[in-house]
Amino acid sequence: MSPPDSPPADVAASPPRRRLPVLQGILPLDRKRIPADIAAGVTLAALGIPEVMGYTSIAGMPVITGLYTILIPIAVFALLGSSRHLVVGADSATAAIMAAGLAGMAPIASPQYVQLAGMLAIITGGILILARLVKLGFIADFLSRSVLIGFLTGVGIQVAMGQVGGMLGITDTVSGGTIEKFVETLGDIGDSNATTVYVTLAVIVVILGAKKINPRIPGALIAVVGAIFVSWQWDLAADGVAALGQRPSGRPNWGIPHVTWSQCTALLGTAGAIFVVILAQSAATSRAYAAKYEEGFDENVDLDGLSAANIAAGLSGTFVVNGSPTKTQMVDGAGGRSQVASLTTSVIVLLVLLFFTKPLQYMPTAVLSSVVFLIGLELIDRLGMSKIWRLRRDEFVIATLTAVVVVAVGVEQAIVLAIVLSIIDHLRRSYHPNDTVVVTTDSGHFVTAPVAAGLTTEPGLVIFRFAASLYYANANRFNEEILELVGDGAPDVRWLVVEAGAMSDIDYSGGETVKQVINELQARGVHFAVADIAPGVRALLDRYGITELVGEDAYFDTAAAATAAFRDSASA
Numbered sequence: 001m002s003p004p005d006s007p008p009a010d011v012a013a014s015p016p017r018r019r020l021p022v023l024q025g026i027l028p029l030d031r032k033r034i035p036a037d038i039a040a041g042v043t044l045a046a047l048g049i050p051e052v053m054g055y056t057s058i059a060g061m062p063v064i065t066g067l068y069t070i071l072i073p074i075a076v077f078a079l080l081g082s083s084r085h086l087v088v089g090a091d092s093a094t095a096a097i098m099a100a101g102l103a104g105m106a107p108i109a110s111p112q113y114v115q116l117a118g119m120l121a122i123i124t125g126g127i128l129i130l131a132r133l134v135k136l137g138f139i140a141d142f143l144s145r146s147v148l149i150g151f152l153t154g155v156g157i158q159v160a161m162g163q164v165g166g167m168l169g170i171t172d173t174v175s176g177g178t179i180e181k182f183v184e185t186l187g188d189i190g191d192s193n194a195t196t197v198y199v200t201l202a203v204i205v206v207i208l209g210a211k212k213i214n215p216r217i218p219g220a221l222i223a224v225v226g227a228i229f230v231s232w233q234w235d236l237a238a239d240g241v242a243a244l245g246q247r248p249s250g251r252p253n254w255g256i257p258h259v260t261w262s263q264c265t266a267l268l269g270t271a272g273a274i275f276v277v278i279l280a281q282s283a284a285t286s287r288a289y290a291a292k293y294e295e296g297f298d299e300n301v302d303l304d305g306l307s308a309a310n311i312a313a314g315l316s317g318t319f320v321v322n323g324s325p326t327k328t329q330m331v332d333g334a335g336g337r338s339q340v341a342s343l344t345t346s347v348i349v350l351l352v353l354l355f356f357t358k359p360l361q362y363m364p365t366a367v368l369s370s371v372v373f374l375i376g377l378e379l380i381d382r383l384g385m386s387k388i389w390r391l392r393r394d395e396f397v398i399a400t401l402t403a404v405v406v407v408a409v410g411v412e413q414a415i416v417l418a419i420v421l422s423i424i425d426h427l428r429r430s431y432h433p434n435d436t437v438v439v440t441t442d443s444g445h446f447v448t449a450p451v452a453a454g455l456t457t458e459p460g461l462v463i464f465r466f467a468a469s470l471y472y473a474n475a476n477r478f479n480e481e482i483l484e485l486v487g488d489g490a491p492d493v494r495w496l497v498v499e500a501g502a503m504s505d506i507d508y509s510g511g512e513t514v515k516q517v518i519n520e521l522q523a524r525g526v527h528f529a530v531a532d533i534a535p536g537v538r539a540l541l542d543r544y545g546i547t548e549l550v551g552e553d554a555y556f557d558t559a560a561a562a563t564a565a566f567r568d569s570a571s572a
Contacts, residue, residue: 024082024301025339033337040336041344043216045070047330048089048345049352050220054372055090058159059319060099060108061117063244063360063368066090067349068252068318073309075346077321078339081305082298085289086282087331087342088309091322092375093281094274096155098320100410101270105263117319118257119264123271124320125310128278132303144425146392147418148280149384150399154406154414156379159372161407166369167200169193169240178407195239196366199227203370216333220371224363232362242365251353252316273415274320282306282323289328293337326378398425431474433467435481438499438559446559451481460494461566462486463531463559467502470510479513486526493526494570497562501532511544518549529565531556 048070056066069090077088098120099108106112130136158178165171165185169192203223210219230236237243259267283299290297306323313321331341388396398421406414436448437455448465449455457463462485470478486493506514518528528550530541538555541547547554556562 022080024298025078025084025086025342029340030338034340036335037338037340038344040331040334041341042348043218043334044087044327044330044336044341044345045348045352046218046221048327049349050218050224050371051326051375052090053224054368054375055092055095057368057372058092058099058162059090059095059117060102061114061319062109064353064357065114065117065252065318067353067357068316069313069321071252071346071349071353072316073313073318073321074342076312077305077309078342078346079305080301080308081339082301083286083290083323084295084297084338085293085328085332085336086286086302086323087327087345088282088306088321089324089327090319091281091324092159092379093152093155093277094320094322096159097270097273097277097415101267101273105266114317115257115259116263116267118314118317119259120267120271120274121310121314121318121320122257123264123267124274124278125307125314127271127275128303128307128310131275131279132300132307135300144395144398144422146388146395146399147402147422149381149388150402151406151414151418153380153385153399154403156376156381157403158376158407159379160376163369163373163376167196167366167373169196169242169366177410193240195236195241196364199230199236199241199364199366200370203227203367204374207371207374223371224367227367228359228363231364232359236364243361244363244365244368245361251350252318254315255317257314274322276415276419278306278320278322279303281325285323285325285328289332395425398422427473430468430471432477433474433502435467435477436465437485438463438465451484453484453487454491455485456491456493457497457563460492460570461497461563462493462495463497463499463562465499465502469503469505470513471505471507472509475510475513478510479517482517483520486521486524495527495529495562495566496521497529497531497556497559497566499531499559500534500537503537504534506537506540506544508544511540511546514541514546515544515549518546527554527569529554529556529562531559531562 049067052066052069053063054066055069056063059066074088077086081088098117101120102113102116106116161178161182164182165188168185168189170185170188206223206226207219210217210222231241231243282302286297286299286302289295302323306321309321313319334341385396385399388399402414402418402421405417435451437451438446438457439449439455440458441447446457451464455462464482464485466478468474482496482498486496521528530550533541533555538547556565
């Protein structure tokens with residue numbers, strides 16, 4: 001008997017070829033789980049509404065537009081996406097990138113700013129569908145986990161620092177970056193509004209207290225509702241506490257954003273940065289939950305859903321949406337196992353927009369600042385950074401540098417840096433692979449040891465294991481290490497066998513280097529052989545003329561077979 005949280009067998013087995021192009025996150029429908037999915041959708045609405053309002057503040061958009069992100073876009077992805085678990089909506093990272101990209105193009109939260117945000121979402125959706133058509137999903141793989149941890153940590157620090165002024169009732173007067181604004185806020189701390197500070201402390205205590213009692217308690221929602229009631233009942237505005245003011249109600253207005261062509265082109269860089277984050281974060285979240293419940297999902301179909309969700313966001317007057325790990329965890333923790341939960345949330349948000357937006361005018365802005373501040377602190381991955389520090393100091397440097405660039409320079413620049421650093425780290429590893437020599441123990445077993453002059457597998461034989469594909473950057477290292485093993489300081493070597501199991505490719509430079517090595521070995525009277533080579537790589541050696549140099553008998557299926565052949569030749 002399967003555990004209660006396990007997916008039904010008919011849900012777990014979902015071969016893509018038998019699934020419809022739509023409703024993949026809903027079908028097959030498990031009727032027994034519908035009540036749990038609906039309950040999870042209610043939970044998501046309770047927890048997600050204050051959260052997206054916080055993300056809306058990060059994005060610099062009117063608060064009402066945050067609710068729009070979990071109205072139309074969340075439903076569009078639920079209908080068109082592949083993942084049964086991924087929840088889309090406003091996200092801190094993409095909101096921060098958007099705010100950085102739109103800075104200076106229009107006043108924050110102004111009608112023109114909203115138009116630019118909508119067009120940015122549409123452009124992002126276009127890039128996502130283009131990526132789906134030309135199969136650019138691999139770009140997400142160039143963001144290493146350590147870089148992502150550093151990036152999100154930097155975003156968390158940036159977001160938290162940016163909310164301190166609002167939490168204290170201090171209005172920003174500096175137009176500089178995060179650090180400049182934070183320094184100015186500290187300088188003006190004597191101008192803090194006491195009542196605003198009390199509101200801030202109360203909100204933080206309620207949210208953290210609820211989380212400590214039970215993570216499922218909607219502490220943010222309780223804090224928001226409580227603050228609205230207190231502000232309305234006791235007129236906190238009279239004490240200098242800033243409030244949101246009158247909010248529009250009803251459904252969003254559909255239409256193409258009014259943006260000039262030059263403004264569209266100016267948005268391309270920001271859209272590209274957002275695209276990379278969406279690609280990496282959404283794919284990682286979908287993979288994690290599909291693996292957890294042993295379900296299938298199609299990354300390309302998810303790209304379709306994310307593209308449609310962002311285009312719908314832009315046309316409905318809101319901003320970019322992303323696959324959200326926090327919202328997905330909210331649903332999963334509440335027992336949701338399909339996109340029925342997301343559709344339920346969409347219906348609840350529609351009811352809120354139609355009937356309950358008027359009370360929002362009384363909400364102190366310090367409440368949003370406090371919610372966003374706590375979101376920022378949660379993004380700071382202290383555990384992840386400490387683990388990287390303990391396990392890989394070189395990757396810790398990369399993660400820290402990424403975080404510093406986010407805070408000191410900007411989110412967009414940090415995205416570019418993150419990709420560049422990830423690629424450089426990959427190249428460094430392939431340029432300097434952990435090459436070894438297979439050696440024989442006293443008991444007759446094969447083990448590996450780092451390359452060193454004089455090291456042999458057995459007298460007269462060296463089995464050299466090259467731990468990467470051979471290409472222009474590491475070809476010279478390949479040559480140097482082999483010459484070190486058979487050089488003047490080495491014992492009399494008669495056979496050198498390259499174990500090529502880790503080689504998936506050999507480029508032209510690598511092929512020329514192999515021929516150079518063979519000629520050098522032949523001049524020294526050393527026989528060159530290859531073991532455990534993939535058929536595709538063998539075909540490359542044939543094409544480069546290497547097989548013609550060494551002969552067909554130079555290839556062996558395994559290192560053990562090569563060793564046996566060496567022993568036979570020695571005894572002949």
